[in-house]
Structures are given as C-alpha cells and as structure tokens.
Amino acid sequence: MSSPLVAGAIASVVLLLAPAATxxxxxxxxTPAGGASSDADEAALAELDRAVEAARTLRYRGxxxxxxxxxxxxxxxxxxxxxxxxxxxRAERRGAWELGRxxxxxxxxxxxxxxxxxxxGVSVRPFERDRFLRNYRIESGGTSQLDTGPANVLxxxxxxxxxxxxxxxxxRETGLIVRRETRDVDGRPVRVVAYTELEVDPATGLLTPPDxxxxxxxxxxxxxxxxxxxxxGVPAARELPGGFxxxxxxxxxxxxxxxxxxxxxxxxxxxSLYVQRGRLATHATxxxxxxxxxxxxxxxxxxxxxxxxxxxxGDGRTFTALTDAPTGALLTAVAALPSDPxxxxxxxxxxxxxxxxxxxxxxx
Amino acid sequence: xxxxxxxxHVDGQRLSAFLDDELPESRAIELTRHVASCATCRGxxxxxxxxxxxxxxxxxxxxxxxxxxxxxxxxVRSWSRRVVAISALGTAALALxxxxxxAGAEDGEVVPPVERFLLDHLARVGEGPVxxxxxxPSR
Numbered sequence: 113m114s115s116p117l118v119a120g121a122i123a124s125v126v127l128l129l130a131p132a133a134t135x136x137x138x139x140x141x142x143t144p145a146g147g148a149s150s151d152a153d154e155a156a157l158a159e160l161d162r163a164v165e166a167a168r169t170l171r172y173r174g175x176x177x178x179x180x181x182x183x184x185x186x187x188x189x190x191x192x193x194x195x196x197x198x199x200x201x202r203a204e205r206r207g208a209w210e211l212g213r214x215x216x217x218x219x220x221x222x223x224x225x226x227x228x229x230x231x232x233g234v235s236v237r238p239f240e241r242d243r244f245l246r247n248y249r250i251e252s253g254g255t256s257q258l259d260t261g262p263a264n265v266l267x268x269x270x271x272x273x274x275x276x277x278x279x280x281x282x283x284r285e286t287g288l289i290v291r292r293e294t295r296d297v298d299g300r301p302v303r304v305v306a307y308t309e310l311e312v313d314p315a316t317g318l319l320t321p322p323d324x325x326x327x328x329x330x331x332x333x334x335x336x337x338x339x340x341x342x343x344x345g346v347p348a349a350r351e352l353p354g355g356f357x358x359x360x361x362x363x364x365x366x367x368x369x370x371x372x373x374x375x376x377x378x379x380x381x382x383x384s385l386y387v388q389r390g391r392l393a394t395h396a397t398x399x400x401x402x403x404x405x406x407x408x409x410x411x412x413x414x415x416x417x418x419x420x421x422x423x424x425x426g427d428g429r430t431f432t433a434l435t436d437a438p439t440g441a442l443l444t445a446v447a448a449l450p451s452d453p454x455x456x457x458x459x460x461x462x463x464x465x466x467x468x469x470x471x472x473x474x475x476x
Numbered sequence: 477x478x479x480x481x482x483x484x485h486v487d488g489q490r491l492s493a494f495l496d497d498e499l500p501e502s503r504a505i506e507l508t509r510h511v512a513s514c515a516t517c518r519g520x521x522x523x524x525x526x527x528x529x530x531x532x533x534x535x536x537x538x539x540x541x542x543x544x545x546x547x548x549x550x551x552v553r554s555w556s557r558r559v560v561a562i563s564a565l566g567t568a569a570l571a572l573x574x575x576x577x578x579a580g581a582e583d584g585e586v587v588p589p590v591e592r593f594l595l596d597h598l599a600r601v602g603e604g605p606v607x608x609x610x611x612x613p614s615r
Contacts, residue, residue, distance in 0.1 A: 364596060369586050373596065384597040390584035414590050419597070423588050432588045434597045461573065464580025468572070 156252045166287030174310035180303040244379030247355035260290045260310045286312045297440035352445040381437035392425040409451025426450030
C-alpha cells in the first residue's frame with residue numbers, strides 16, 4: 113500500500129466518520145428543522161418521495177466513497193458510479209483499503225467484499241414505501257452542506273425503538289440521496305456512503321424510465337407455498353423480528369447441497385436466508401467469529417463487511433444469512449430461527465468413542 | 477609326615493591348608509620343618525602363595541567396578557522398558573482420540589458456500605451500500 117493511498121484512506125475515514133458521529137448529520141453545518149412533528153413528517157415524506165423519483169428517473173455520474181465499520185477497523189472503498197440511459201447502475205471500483213488493527217491482512221477480506229463490483233447491471237428491488245413506513249418513522253433533520261452542495265436531511269428511526277437507523281442527505285437541487293449514514297441498534301456507526309463528486313443533468317431524463325407499478329415483483333408467498341416449504345423442513349417464517357417479512361423463496365440450483373433461498377425485507381434492508389440440510393461442519397468456522405444470539409444459540413460471523421454475513425446450525429440445518437442491515441438488527445432477526453449452542457469438542461469425542469466402541473466390540 | 481605326601485613331598489592340598497592356617501599345630505610344625513629342608517616343597521609353597529596373592533589383588537580391584545556397571549545397565553534397561561511402554565500407551569491413546577474425533581463428526585456436515593451465496597444474493601436482490609437505496613427498479 114503506497115503512502116498516498118494510506119493518506120487518502122485516513123482522510124476519507126475522517127471525512128466520513130466525523131459527520132456520522134454528530135447528532136445533526138450535516139457535514140459542515142446542519143440547521144435543525146422547526147415546526148410541529150406532523151408537519152415535519154409530511155415534509156419528510158414529500159422529500160422522500162422526491163428522492164425515490166429522482167433515483168428512478170435521473171441520469172448521473174459521480175465518485176462514491178463507502179466506509180464500512182467492522183471488527184477489523186474501517187474499510188473504505190472508492191467507486192465510480194454511472195446511471196446510464198437504459199436505467200442500469202454501473203459501478204467500477206477504484207480502490208479499497210482497510211485501516212485498524214487488522215490492516216495488514218486486509219486484502220483477502222477486501223476482495224471478498226465485492227458488493228460494489230456487483231452493482232453494475234444488477235436489478236434493484238423497487239422501494240416498498242408502505243413496508244418501509246410500517247417499520248420506520250421518517251422526519252426532517254434540517255439541512256447540511258456537503259461536497260455536492262446543500263442537502264436536506266431525513267432521519268429514519270425504527271418504530272419499535274428510539275435508535276435512529278439511517279440519516280439520508282437529499283441533494284436539494286436534484287433530489288438524489290447523496291449521503292447515507294447507517295447506525296446499529298446500539299447507536300454505533302455501521303457505514304457511511306457518500307458522493308464526493310456528482311454530475312447530474314436534470315434536463316436529460318432516462319430514455320425509458322421504468323414503470324414503478326409495472327415493475328413491482330410478487331412480494332409475498334401464498335399459504336400453499338409456505339406450507340410446501342414447511343413440509344420439506346424449511347422454517348419459512350412469515351415474519352422475523354424487526355419487521356422483516358418474507359418476500360420470496362426459491363431453490364438455488366447450482367448448490368451441491370439442496371438449498372432454499374428465502375428473501376426477507378423490512379422496507380429498508382433486505383435479508384437473504386439460505387437453508388441447507390445438514391449441520392455446519394466444525395472446521396468451516398475456523399476464520400469466523402462466534403456471536404451469541406438472544407435465544408441462547410450461537411452464530412458465526414463470516415469474514416467480510418458488506419453485506420453482513422453469518423452462518424449457524426439449528427435443528428439439523430445450516431443457515432446462511434446475508435444482509436445490508438446492521439449486525440444488531442441481523443442478530444435480532446435470526447434469533448427467531450432455530451440455532452444450536454456452539455459445538456462441544458468433548459461431546460464430539462464422546463460420540464466418536466461410542467461409535468468406535470460399537471465397531472470394535474460387537475453387540476452381545 | 478605320613479599323610480599328604482607324594483614321593484616324599486607335601487601335596488598341594490596340605491600346602492593350601494597350611495597357607496590358610498587350617499592345619500593342627502603339630503602338623504603345621506612338622507610341615508614347616510619339612511619345607512625348610514625340602515627345596516621342592518618350599519618352591520611349591522612359594523608358588524601357591526604368589527598365586528593366591530595375585531588372585532586377591534584381582535578380586536579387590538576389579539569386582540566392585542564391574543558390579544556398578546552391571547547395576548547401571550540393569551537400571552537403564554528397566555527405564556527403557558517403562559519409556560517404551562508409556563510411549564506405546566500414549567500413542568495408542570492419541571490414535572484412539574483422533575479416531576474418536578473423526579468418527580464423532582455429525583452426520584451430513586456441510587460447508588456453506590458463502591461466497592457463492594454472496595454472488596447469488598447480490599444478483600437476485602441487487603443489494604449494496606448505495607446512496608440511493610430507495611430508487612426504483614433499474615433494469
């Protein structure tokens with residue numbers, strides 16, 4: 113890693129983290145919004161709708177920086193993003209690096225992240241406004257002055273708590289969200305995503321803007337489909353804690369072991385759950401970090417920061433969860449699923465001795 | 477001297493008993509007179525004394541060292557047998573433990589292909605930390 117790159121990384125982290133650590137998320141100055149909360153909510157909703165429409169219709173190009181905060185220190189990625197006339201969002205990664213105590217071993221985990229590299233040409237689920245508003249309260253948070261110009265701040269807070277999950281900065285001129293700050297349920301920063309440069313030509317709309325109504329996919333399973341999954345032993349809960357609703361289920365045909373892919377969403381975050389028959393191999397978690405979940409079980413956090421990824425075993429099945437939700441929200445959601453305690457070496461030896469004894473000593 | 481003589485000389489057994497001071501006093505005086513006048517018996521007696529002296533020197537110098545070495549060798553052999561036995565038991569225990577660990581694996585263990593799931597997840601859901609997460613479908 114060259115010294116200019118290190119300097120750039122430090123500068124980016126300081127630039128991104130400093131606003132995230134303050135209550136009013138303005139990068140340079142934030143003005144608290146006044147007025148009654150109901151009026152503020154209406155104004156925030158209107159601004160949110162404007163941001164959705166701008167993201168759906170505008171063409172833009174810019175430089176995007178992502179700072180993700182994990183166990184090994186902040187991981188910073190720089191990407192060139194372009195929204196083309198056909199509506200595709202293309203991203204080209206310029207560089208990625210990590211800071212913190214695990215910085216020396218960062219390259220493997222950085223390459224594993226790869227999320228932004230997969231954005232080009234990938235379809236994005238439509239914004240589900242009703243589901244979002246069922247789980248989150250949106251309100252105005254004043255204004256901020258960013259590198260891309262003045263922005264209106266929107267604060268998204270979970271309805272089942274007082275912790276602010278997201279702070280969105282909406283570019284005042286174009287309506288695009290130019291900065292997004294995510295916090296975990298304990299208030300710790302999860303990631304900051306921000307444009308450092310942005311070019312928008314409002315006069316040039318998309319040539320074929322997608323029809324929001326016509327593009328909406330089927331977003332729930334029928335009772336028959338859920339029953340079919342249950343008959344096969346797949347715990348397809350209709351809802352998971354935290355407002356995650358079951359949106360879709362499908363088979364993963366390329367997997368060696370039969371695998372069912374369940375998709376949950378709460379209107380803001382998406383959670384993929386892969387369910388396989390069989391228990392998680394002990395040696396598979398050599399590089400993972402054990403986390404305890406509220407139901408007494410154990411899950412394993414896989415290396416890599418974005419998206420969050422955990423694996424665990426429960427009721428003879430192996431689960432893999434991938435999500436852009438903060439780790440705390442992820443653990444709350446998976447606590448409703450079966451999970452076994454961490455495997456015991458003593459129990460394994462005892463089981464093995466019993467089996468060896470059965471082989472050596474024939475039954476009387 | 478009627479007994480113990482052959483050809484007028486004292487035999488070796490009587491000379492040996494004389495050297496060991498085992499003859500009665502009268503016989504010992506009689507043998508002393510004879511040896512003083514008989515050069516053959518005197519030479520036989522001197523030879524016997526010299527031989528005995530040499531044998532005493534041999535036993536007094538070498539026998540104790542030989543005994544210590546033999547005892548040391550015996551101790552080493554005993555320890556070797558113990559070490560071999562302990563090593564064999566340890567190896568057997570390790571082999572049994574390894575076999576038990578391998579045999580104790582859960583039936584149907586799987587290693588989830590997390591990287592493949594990651595690509596599948598991103599391709600299907602299109603999720604990523606984008607600053608416009610609320611955008612409409614971009615197809």
